[in-house]
Amino acid sequence: MPPIVKGLTPALRQTRNVLVAGYLGFVGLGLVSDTQPRIFWTMLLPLLPVGVVLMGFHVWRNICPLAFLGQLGRRLNRGRQRRVPPWLESYFFPATFGILLVLLVLRLVATNGDRLWLSGLLVALALAAFVTNAIFTGKTWCNFVCPVGFVERVYAEPRSLRSTGNSQCDPCTACKRHCPDIDQENAYWKDVTGSGRRLAIYAFPGLVLAFYTYYWLRHGDWEAYFDGRWTRRPVDAALVVGEGFFFAPQVPAVLAATLTLVAFSVASYGLFRLLEVGIRGVVGNGERSRHLGLALAAFTAFNLFYVFAGAPSLRQLPGGTRAAAFVAPLVGTLFLRRRWQRTPEHFIGERGATRLLRSWPFEEPPPRDPSEVYGWIRASRHAREKDHHSEPDLERTDVLHEMLVVRLKRGKRLEEGTRVDHRPHPERDEADTADDRDGAGHPGSQGR
Numbered sequence: 001m002p003p004i005v006k007g008l009t010p011a012l013r014q015t016r017n018v019l020v021a022g023y024l025g026f027v028g029l030g031l032v033s034d035t036q037p038r039i040f041w042t043m044l045l046p047l048l049p050v051g052v053v054l055m056g057f058h059v060w061r062n063i064c065p066l067a068f069l070g071q072l073g074r075r076l077n078r079g080r081q082r083r084v085p086p087w088l089e090s091y092f093f094p095a096t097f098g099i100l101l102v103l104l105v106l107r108l109v110a111t112n113g114d115r116l117w118l119s120g121l122l123v124a125l126a127l128a129a130f131v132t133n134a135i136f137t138g139k140t141w142c143n144f145v146c147p148v149g150f151v152e153r154v155y156a157e158p159r160s161l162r163s164t165g166n167s168q169c170d171p172c173t174a175c176k177r178h179c180p181d182i183d184q185e186n187a188y189w190k191d192v193t194g195s196g197r198r199l200a201i202y203a204f205p206g207l208v209l210a211f212y213t214y215y216w217l218r219h220g221d222w223e224a225y226f227d228g229r230w231t232r233r234p235v236d237a238a239l240v241v242g243e244g245f246f247f248a249p250q251v252p253a254v255l256a257a258t259l260t261l262v263a264f265s266v267a268s269y270g271l272f273r274l275l276e277v278g279i280r281g282v283v284g285n286g287e288r289s290r291h292l293g294l295a296l297a298a299f300t301a302f303n304l305f306y307v308f309a310g311a312p313s314l315r316q317l318p319g320g321t322r323a324a325a326f327v328a329p330l331v332g333t334l335f336l337r338r339r340w341q342r343t344p345e346h347f348i349g350e351r352g353a354t355r356l357l358r359s360w361p362f363e364e365p366p367p368r369d370p371s372e373v374y375g376w377i378r379a380s381r382h383a384r385e386k387d388h389h390s391e392p393d394l395e396r397t398d399v400l401h402e403m404l405v406v407r408l409k410r411g412k413r414l415e416e417g418t419r420v421d422h423r424p425h426p427e428r429d430e431a432d433t434a435d436d437r438d439g440a441g442h443p444g445s446q447g448r
């Protein structure tokens with residue numbers, strides 16, 4: 001029986017079905033209309049990063065049409081448990097970054113303005129997702145191969161603007177250590193200092209800038225991008241191997257585009273490494289400085305993207321570019337702020353408080369926000385003392401307060417290894433509740 005994704009409400013299922021139909025319809029549109037590349041690259045694609053940030057990571061994971069088409073491959077999988085090799089488990093961030101870079105080069109020399117090539121690309125991606133998940137277990141496509149998955153994680157980790165539950169499979173087949181579908185933020189803190197993550201995310205702003213700058217490097221004119229002529233350019237030899245740079249026309253375009261994307265990515269990686277060193281000099285903590293460096297890289301990439309993405313079509317709308325110039329930095333600043341303040345200790349503490357809310361032991365109604373639980377218990381202790389509550393009642397409050405403090409200290413565990421929890425969810429939830437009651441927690445807990 002293939003795994004089934006959890007948490008799919010009827011509304012989400014309908015939305016996903018519409019998106020899948022749209023994806024397939026778009027393939028068909030490429031067979032009949034020259035407007036297809038313009039609609040895709042300048043109207044639909046620009047909605048993706050801001051959409052993921054606003055709707056939340058798990059919502060997108062549940063409605064992504066490519067993920068759905070990949071999940072059809074699971075039906076051929078017949079419960080096989082084949083996992084990706086260990087090197088890919090360790091370096092999936094650079095691997096997906098590399099796939100994205102190749103696709104961007106392909107875009108510059110083929111799929112940008114040729115409707116048949118674009119339709120072919122969409123079909124190829126759907127087939128790749130299908131075959132990957134037919135061969136490997138779980139959501140191997142989403143977790144280890146998909147370039148969109150890479151972009152999702154850059155912009156939405158450790159948490160996007162909207163908190164969401166999970167998008168995990170039921171049953172989980174443990175395709176991924178520290179699975180973001182089970183617990184996105186836990187997966188982030190487990191791996192925040194990983195060198196693969198740093199390499200790819202620090203290089204990403206450079207990749208974004210390089211892609212758009214290449215139009216100028218090739219034609220010597222920014223209008224070559226902003227007037228959108230590239231959305232009506234069918235593939236031919238001149239586009240692929242013609243003059244690659246306006247100042248060095250002898251370099252073939254495909255090579256020039258590759259060199260540009262690689263060079264900007266390397267420079268970007270170097271710059272953000274330096275920035276991280278500077279931040280570490282101020283905050284004095286390797287994990288914290290890495291977290292802030294990753295947040296700044298994501299923020300930079302997001303804003304660079306929206307300087308360009310969609311501009312050829314927004315220009316046609318009165319006030320369109322001005323609206324984008326206001327909304328994109330606003331959204332970027334909001335998600336940067338949300339990340340900036342976040343620490344693993346906040347995460348662990350909030351998680352402990354959330355569990356306590358599930359089995360709230362007091363007569364008074366609990367605070368709505370888990371982050372207010374600590375303050376509530378402290379204040380409650382004080383109030384009970386004043387009201388001369390019984391000693392056992394006061395002790396109970398003390399025990400709960402102590403338990404939450406212990407949870408905060410256990411934030412250190414995020415640096416240790418973990419295991420995927422395969423227990424069915426009700427059983428897991430019950431154990432977690434018991435864990436909260438005794439304040440101990442089970443070893444190897446993912447800090448949920």
Ligand code: SF4
Nearest residue numbers: 138169172173175179
């Ligand atoms: S680890 Fe489990 S829940 Fe996560 S994607 Fe893989 S199979 Fe699904």
